[in-house]
Amino acid sequence: MELKAKLYLVDEEGNKFMGIGVLWLLEQVEQQNSLRKAASALGISYSKAFAMVQNLEKGLGVPVLNRRKGGANREGATLTEFALQFLALYREFNKRAKGSLSTPFSRFKEELGSLLEEYDEHGGEV
Numbered sequence: 001m002e003l004k005a006k007l008y009l010v011d012e013e014g015n016k017f018m019g020i021g022v023l024w025l026l027e028q029v030e031q032q033n034s035l036r037k038a039a040s041a042l043g044i045s046y047s048k049a050f051a052m053v054q055n056l057e058k059g060l061g062v063p064v065l066n067r068r069k070g071g072a073n074r075e076g077a078t079l080t081e082f083a084l085q086f087l088a089l090y091r092e093f094n095k096r097a098k099g100s101l102s103t104p105f106s107r108f109k110e111e112l113g114s115l116l117e118e119y120d121e122h123g124g125e126v
Contacts, residue, residue, distance in 0.1 A: 003105045005098050017059030022052050035077045
C-alpha cells in the first residue's frame with residue numbers, strides 16, 4: 001500500500017490555480033521556450049495550456065511568462081525570473097509537505113494491519 005497526495009494552491013473562492021499539471025507545464029515551457037511546444041509535449045491543447053497560465057498569473061497576481069511575438073514562427077515564451085524562483089520554492093514545498101506525511105501514514109498502515117488481523121481472527125467480525 002502506498003500513499004499518493006495531490007497538493008493544490010487555491011484562491012479565496014477555492015479555485016485551484018497551481019498543482020502538478022501547472023508545474024509540469026511550466027517545466028516544459030522552460031525546456032521548450034514555447035507554450036505551444038510545451039502543451040504539445042504534454043498532450044494538451046494550446047488553449048488549455050494558455051488558460052492554465054492565465055489562471056496561475058491571476059492567482060499569483062504576477063506574470064510567469066515572457067511572451068515573444070515575431071520571429072520565423074511567431075511564437076515563443078520563457079519563464080520570468082519570478083516564475084523560476086516560484087518553481088524552485090513550489091518544488092521544495094511539495095517535497096517537504098509530502099515528506100511530512102510519511103510518519104502518520106506509517107502509523108496508519110500499522111494500525112490498519114492490526115485491525116485487519118483482528119478482523120480476520122474473528123471471522124470477519126470485530
